[in-house]
Amino acid sequence: AQSVTQPDIHITVSEGASLELRCNYSYGATPYLFWYVQSPGQGLQLLLKYFSGDTLVQGIKGFEAEFKRSQSSFNLRKPSVHWSDAAEYFCAVGAVGFQKLVFGTGTRLLVSP
Amino acid sequence: NAGVTQTPKFQVLKTGQSMTLQCAQDMNHEYMSWYRQDPGMGLRLIHYSVGAGITDQGEVPNGYNVSRSTTEDFPLRLLSAAPSQTSVYFCASSSPGQGDTEAFFGQGTRLTVV
Numbered sequence: 118a119q120s121v122t123q124p125d126i127h128i129t130v131s132e133g134a135s136l137e138l139r140c141n142y143s144y145g146a147t148p149y150l151f152w153y154v155q156s157p158g159q160g161l162q163l164l165l166k167y168f169s170g171d172t173l174v175q176g177i178k179g180f181e182a183e184f185k186r187s188q189s190s191f192n193l194r195k196p197s198v199h200w201s202d203a204a205e206y207f208c209a210v211g212a213v214g215f216q217k218l219v220f221g222t223g224t225r226l227l228v229s230p
Numbered sequence: 231n232a233g234v235t236q237t238p239k240f241q242v243l244k245t246g247q248s249m250t251l252q253c254a255q256d257m258n259h260e261y262m263s264w265y266r267q268d269p270g271m272g273l274r275l276i277h278y279s280v281g282a283g284i285t286d287q288g289e290v291p292n293g294y295n296v297s298r299s300t301t302e303d304f305p306l307r308l309l310s311a312a313p314s315q316t317s318v319y320f321c322a323s324s325s326p327g328q329g330d331t332e333a334f335f336g337q338g339t340r341l342t343v344v
Contacts, residue, residue, distance in 0.1 A: 121272075123272075126270070151332070160335055160337040161320065207272055213326050214261055214324065215261065215333040216261035216322075216324060218263075218273070218322075218333060220272035220273040221272050
């Protein structure tokens, strides 16, 4: 079965500290992987995506993610968190076409002063 | 270029009422999808379409109908609303044939069924 696991429901990080959000997936075909961010009451914004090639991908707002096939993981990282990064983050996986994305349950990031 | 437009943005329904959530895209995308978002559950696929006249069920299709008569529009129908359908609904479109490498999402419709 296709699935995405985000094991952390909530994470609190001090402003300026580094961040890593975990994502593990189970997918039968070649996975296309995505990270989205959602601010309260807002829609989804794509942070970054991975299809093939370099396993470290750069995204917007200073985020990056590393694809590790052996661990079926696609963890999101940021070296220094800003208060404006407080939001909910979703990892998703799909096949080419992207009409049937499978989402994780999300991780809510809280940023403390 | 408006992208994916969902209407309405907010809606309150009484149990048993029917309504249609509208989704329109102006990017000539073949593929369109509906998701619902519930707290602690992420987004789950309701129905999707790979072209006009072609639809299929996703993970949580019960209580919802769709049709795709044009490339641009993909409405989601609730025939008899239930409180369990209280959720935020997102529509998405994509077109790998155009070289797109992501799905484009609308801003969502927040539906409350009382």
